[in-house]
Amino acid sequence: MSIKPIIALDADGVLLDYGLAYASVWDRAFGQRPVERDKDAYFPFHRWAVEFLDGDRLAALRTCMDEQFWSCVPPLERAVDACHRLHDAGYELVCVSALAQQFEAARLKNLRDAGFPIERVIATGVAAGARSPKADAIEQLGPVVFVDDFQPYFRGIAPSVHRALICRGPNGSPNVGPELSQIHSLHANLWEFSEWVRVHGSLLPSRAV
Incomplete structure (x- = not known):
């Protein structure tokens, strides 16, 4: 101890x-950096103008949340x-x-x-x-x-x-x-x-x- x-x-x-990093990983997954919608939002999917994800697109985003992503969050x-x-x-x-x-x-x-x-x-x-x-x-x-x-x-x-x-x-x-x-x-x-x-x-x- x-x-x-x-x-x-x-x-x-x-x-x-993490909220800022979310925009970067979205760009990495889908090739387009989202526009900021509400800088005072708690959750990143409310902060950025992005759609709700499920299925293959959700899997694609999670795939990009890899070791590289978690080693470079600002x-x-x-x-x-x-x-x-x-x-x-x-x-x-x-x-x-x-x-x-x-x-x-x-x-x-x-x-x-x-x-x-x-x-x-x-x-x-x-x-x-x-x-x-x-x-x-x-x-x-x-x-x-x-x-x-x-x-x-x-x-x-x-x-x-x-x-x-x-x-x-x-x-x-x-x-x-x-x-x-x-x-x-x-x-x-x-x-x-x-x-x-x-x-x-x-x-x-x-x-x-």
Whole structure:
């Protein structure tokens, strides 16, 4: 177990701009980059002027979401700076991503190439059910903070772990409803979260649990 307190960070929507990458993979799959429809949309298929996919076209898009794709998703604005700020403050940063395990190494390469001070990725996959697919990994990791941009992924996370929600993309966001009362802090982006830690970090446990 780390001697430093750990902050567990989601990737897509917290560290990396999956929404922007979605336009690129669409272009790769179908030979045409979509027009942006709503920059404030939460889901990429609402952000871009694209049609609903099924059958062969959906399979074609998923085929392009390969190791190459997952190794080159661009970082979100100021996310790298925010991570260096947290790292320099004495935290170990671990990425916990609901990604297929076969792409774990590609995700780590992506983060390293982008300049994130992150040396470990835990790919949990996406599991059906009421409990977050990340809950077991968070329990084993024992972070002082878990940062995600998808409210349902906090289900099953121990109350002792500070739950920080990144509230991006307000249009069509799933981050609404009574479960918000279980979130400890809300932030517009990771840089804002790093500022919260700078001011309020003394309220967090000093060691991983």
